[in-house]
Amino acid sequence: xxxxxxxxxxxxxxxxxxxxxxxxxxxxxxxxxxxxxxxxxxxxxxxxxxxxxxxxxxxxxxxxxxxxxxxxxxxxxxxxxxxxxxxxxxxxxxxxxxxxxxxxxxxxxxxxxxxxxxxxxxxxxxxxxxxxxxxxxxxxxxxxxxxxxxxxxxxxxxxxxxxxxxxxxxxxxxxxxxxxxxxxxxxxxxxxxxxxxxxxxxxxxxxxxxxxxxxxxxxxxxxxxxxxxxxxxxxxxxxxxxxxxxxxxxxxxxxxxxxxxxxxxxxxxxxxxxxxxxxxxxxxxxxxxxxxxxxxxxxxxxxxxxxxxxxxxxxxxxxxxxxxxxxxxxxxxxxx
Amino acid sequence: xxxxxxxxxxxxxxxxxxxxxxxxxxxxxxxxxxxxxxxxxxxxxxxxxxxxxxxxxxxxxxxxxxxxxxxxxxxxxxxxxxxxxxxxxxxxxxxxxxxxxxxxxxxxxxxxxxxxxxxxxxxxxxxxxxxxxxxxxxxxxxxxxxxxxxxxxxxxxxxxxxxxxxxxxxxxxxxxxxxxxxxxxxxxxxxxxxxxxxxxxxxxxxxxxxxxxxxxxxxxxxxxxxxxxxxxxxxxxxxxxxxxxxxxxxxxxxxxxxxxxxxxxxxxxxxxxxxxxxxxxxxxxxxxxxxxxxxxxxxxxxxxxxxxxxxxxxxxxxxxxxxxxxxxxxxxxxxx
DNA sequence: CTGTTAGCGCATTCAG
DNA sequence: CTGAATGCGCTAACAG
Numbered sequence: 001x002x003x004x005x006x007x008x009x010x011x012x013x014x015x016x017x018x019x020x021x022x023x024x025x026x027x028x029x030x031x032x033x034x035x036x037x038x039x040x041x042x043x044x045x046x047x048x049x050x051x052x053x054x055x056x057x058x059x060x061x062x063x064x065x066x067x068x069x070x071x072x073x074x075x076x077x078x079x080x081x082x083x084x085x086x087x088x089x090x091x092x093x094x095x096x097x098x099x100x101x102x103x104x105x106x107x108x109x110x111x112x113x114x115x116x117x118x119x120x121x122x123x124x125x126x127x128x129x130x131x132x133x134x135x136x137x138x139x140x141x142x143x144x145x146x147x148x149x150x151x152x153x154x155x156x157x158x159x160x161x162x163x164x165x166x167x168x169x170x171x172x173x174x175x176x177x178x179x180x181x182x183x184x185x186x187x188x189x190x191x192x193x194x195x196x197x198x199x200x201x202x203x204x205x206x207x208x209x210x211x212x213x214x215x216x217x218x219x220x221x222x223x224x225x226x227x228x229x230x231x232x233x234x235x236x237x238x239x240x241x242x243x244x245x246x247x248x249x250x251x252x253x254x255x256x257x258x259x260x261x262x263x264x265x266x267x268x269x270x271x272x273x274x275x276x277x278x279x280x281x282x283x284x285x286x287x288x289x290x291x292x293x294x295x296x297x298x299x300x301x302x303x304x305x306x307x308x309x310x311x312x313x314x315x316x317x318x319x320x321x322x323x324x325x326x327x328x329x330x331x332x333x334x335x336x
Numbered sequence: 337x338x339x340x341x342x343x344x345x346x347x348x349x350x351x352x353x354x355x356x357x358x359x360x361x362x363x364x365x366x367x368x369x370x371x372x373x374x375x376x377x378x379x380x381x382x383x384x385x386x387x388x389x390x391x392x393x394x395x396x397x398x399x400x401x402x403x404x405x406x407x408x409x410x411x412x413x414x415x416x417x418x419x420x421x422x423x424x425x426x427x428x429x430x431x432x433x434x435x436x437x438x439x440x441x442x443x444x445x446x447x448x449x450x451x452x453x454x455x456x457x458x459x460x461x462x463x464x465x466x467x468x469x470x471x472x473x474x475x476x477x478x479x480x481x482x483x484x485x486x487x488x489x490x491x492x493x494x495x496x497x498x499x500x501x502x503x504x505x506x507x508x509x510x511x512x513x514x515x516x517x518x519x520x521x522x523x524x525x526x527x528x529x530x531x532x533x534x535x536x537x538x539x540x541x542x543x544x545x546x547x548x549x550x551x552x553x554x555x556x557x558x559x560x561x562x563x564x565x566x567x568x569x570x571x572x573x574x575x576x577x578x579x580x581x582x583x584x585x586x587x588x589x590x591x592x593x594x595x596x597x598x599x600x601x602x603x604x605x606x607x608x609x610x611x612x613x614x615x616x617x618x619x620x621x622x623x624x625x626x627x628x629x630x631x632x633x634x635x636x637x638x639x640x641x642x643x644x645x646x647x648x649x650x651x652x653x654x655x656x657x658x659x660x661x662x663x664x665x666x667x668x669x670x671x672x
Numbered sequence: 673c674t675g676t677t678a679g680c681g682c683a684t685t686c687a688g
Numbered sequence: 689c690t691g692a693a694t695g696c697g698c699t700a701a702c703a704g
Contacts, residue, residue, distance in 0.1 A: 005681095007680095007681060007682085008681065008683095009682090009684060017691085018690065018691040018692075019681095019682080019683095019691085020683080020684075020690075020691055020692075020693095021683095021689085021690055021691070023682065023683060023684085024683090024689095024690090025683090027683080029683090029684095031689050031690090032690080033689060033690090036689085036690085037556070046572065046698050050449065050452060050453045051453050052453065052680090053450075053454050053455070053457060053682090053702090054390060054393045054394050054399060054454065054455050054680085054681080054683055055394055055680070055681030055682045055696090056681075056682055056683075057390045057682095057697050058390050058391055058394050058681080058683095058695095058697070058698095059681080059682050059683045059684080059685065059695075060682085060696085061696075063346065065433075068434070068549050071618070073418065073419045073422065074415070074416075074419065079440060080407065080410075082409065083409045083410065083436065086434060086435075086436050087436070087438075090436070090447070090540070091448075095433050095435075095450060095451075095454060096433065096435075097401075097421060097424065097432065097433055097434070098433070098434040099422075099431075099432075099683080100419065100422050101421075102421070102424070113386065114389075114431060114616075115431075116386060117386045117387050117389045118389050118390065118431060119388060119389070119390050119532065143675075152520070163448075175680090176560045214702095222619060223619040224587050224619065224621075225618075227621070227649070236691070241678080249619070254680075256621070257658075260451050267675095279615075282559070283558060283559040283585070283589075285560075285563070285592075321692075332678085341697095343687075343696095343697060343698085344698060345697080347699090353674075353675085353695095354674065354675045354676080354699085355675085355676095355698080355699095356676075356677095356698095356699080357673085357674055359698065359699060359700090360673095360674090360699090360700095363699085365699095367673050367674085368674080369673060369674090372673085372694040373673085387697090387698080388696090388698075389698095390696085390697080391696070391697030391698045391699090392678090392680095392697080392698055392699075393680095393698095394680050394681070394696090394697080394698075394699090395678085395679080395680050395697080395698050395700075396698085396699065396700095397680075397699095404691065417681060432704095504674070523674070591701055
């Protein structure tokens with residue numbers, strides 16, 4: 001039943017060599033005669049030997065493991081990041097230990113301690129909003145990379161989307177497709193992503209000599225808010241020909257409200273969201289144009305950066321803003 | 337910079353005891369004088385000592401780690417399960433090593449090997465559909481529990497939702513609220529969940545002397561399919577007063593179609609889905625009544641079962657079907 | 673109660 | 689090129 005637990009010394013004696021030689025052979029190390037290397041490899045295969053990585057870690061001093069600390073697994077932002085990271089890491093021989101702090105600082109600290117005691121070689125800290133979070137400090141002794149949610153310490157390495165640019169991209173797309181009276185339905189107040197996008201939008205509008213229509217103000221990241229904000233907009237005397245929403249969910253609510261009011265999308269009014277949550281944007285009729293934050297890429301990049309720092313390379317500290325990508329669907333351009 | 341790596345023997349000598357005593361003290365083991373235990377604990381704290389769990393694992397023979405093998409991280413089914421499991425496991429001192437096989441058998445095998453070489457104490461295999469999957473075999477030497485997606489080997493331990501009962505629950509709810517002409521919009525053909533639900537629905541209908549209206553047939557798990565299936569239904573001469581959809585996404589599509597045809601929900605037609613994906617069911621207007629699969633509970637239970645088997649308890653093999661839970665919203669009952 | 677002695681399985685000096 | 693010896697940090701019998 002229980003695995004025979006064939007050890008390296010089993011292989012060694014079976015192959016008629018010493019433990020040390022077997023180790024070297026299996027690790028492709030330095031000077032071992034090709035012939036013996038092959039013989040050891042063969043017997044290892046026969047015995048279906050598998051390294052005990054616990055023991056290996058102990059003597060090597062590295063565990064081949066990285067921690068993945070997330071604050072909310074359910075979040076739709078941390079998940080793609082996690083996937084990208086897991087993908088890149090898993091391919092590189094290293095395992096990922098997952099910890100969900102549930103947004104609780106105590107629990108986070110506990111997790112960090114157990115991760116550290118497990119001798120992880122590096123740590124990825126991923127959050128689900130772009131407002132900076134408290135740094136874990138520089139005393140951890142291992143490389144740490146903050147993903148999506150940046151650290152508030154500029155000495156840390158953080159990867160986050162360039163939401164200002166995302167705002168520019170969105171506004172420019174609407175302008176390019178002929179819209180002039182663009183309303184911005186915002187997410188929650190005091191939210192960095194929303195603020196950054198607003199900035200980018202304003203910049204792009206100014207470039208074009210236009211002014212944003214910004215009546216409905218802030219709300220939740222929900223369809224409900226999208227519906228009511230849009231109703232407000234349509235109820236006012238201000239004419240609009242585009243609604244730019246801070247999230248796809250808000251945009252979906254807006255779509256329903258526009259339709260209920262008899263406005264056709266995109267003919268009467270163009271509609272856009274952010275995040276490119278295809279679950280929403282690709283399912284509606286018409287699909288909703290959005291700006292993708294390249295989250296999975298971000299996770300992958302974070303993993304690569306971690307790898308690099310294992311090799312001794314030092315990535316530049318500070319917050320690195322990653323490019324976003326426009327995804328056009330029917331809500332801004334007919335036909336498509 | 338690098339952690340001082342204070343070891344147990346550092347603590348021991350600092351506290352003026354032997355290594356062994358220090359170990360026992362810190363582990364709250366057998367006979368150690370209360371006084372010395374405290375002294376050791378104190379110095380350990382002073383030196384901010386932290387166990388090296390790699391070394392500990394090596395000598396104990398157990399790693400305090402379980403593998404979590406999933407086939408699709410993005411899946412909305414595996415995620416809640418994973419959360420529940422991570423929660424229960426994390427609270428119990430054990431860490432979770434995450435592996436995503438991306439639905440690829442080769443990759444899955446690779447992951448299993450590295451997990452095994454990492455000496456995991458147990459394995460959770462979670463999938464995102466309820467059709468049985470190939471067993472990993474009984475030769476792994478550690479307890480394995482299949483979650484959501486059951487194993488095809490009855491000797492394995494599997495946890496999965498009771499979709500037959502879910503079907504009954506759904507149909508009974510519609511019947512209880514006075515519906516008689518109920519259509520079932522199904523998901524993909526050859527899908528176990530859909531088949532099980534159909535069975536339960538039929539049973540409940542028969543109990544009430546009713547017959548299911550089942551014209552539109554099978555389709556994708558998408559809003560699009562929900563829309564077209566419902567359009568078909570409404571276009572036929574058969575009158576209906578309820579649409580029971582195999583998923584919330586399908587139901588949402590159905591809602592749009594009903595509305596487009598001028599049917600009011602729930603007054604003219606009641607509407608239900610399965611899975612209780614609140615992202616959808618709670619956001620629409622009205623909310624969509626659904627049957628929750630208790631996924632997070634399932635994950636938690638899986639973790640507990642794993643724990644139990646560490647303690648030597650043997651859970652009964654076979655597939656255990658877990659109860660589902662009706663969640664009533666506005667789409668089946670006015671007001672609420 | 674406490675300290676001594678062995679390993680856990682492997683990588684790594686350093687002689688041969 | 690190969691092998692005997694040493695240690696990673698800790699737990700687990702044993703003696704004292």
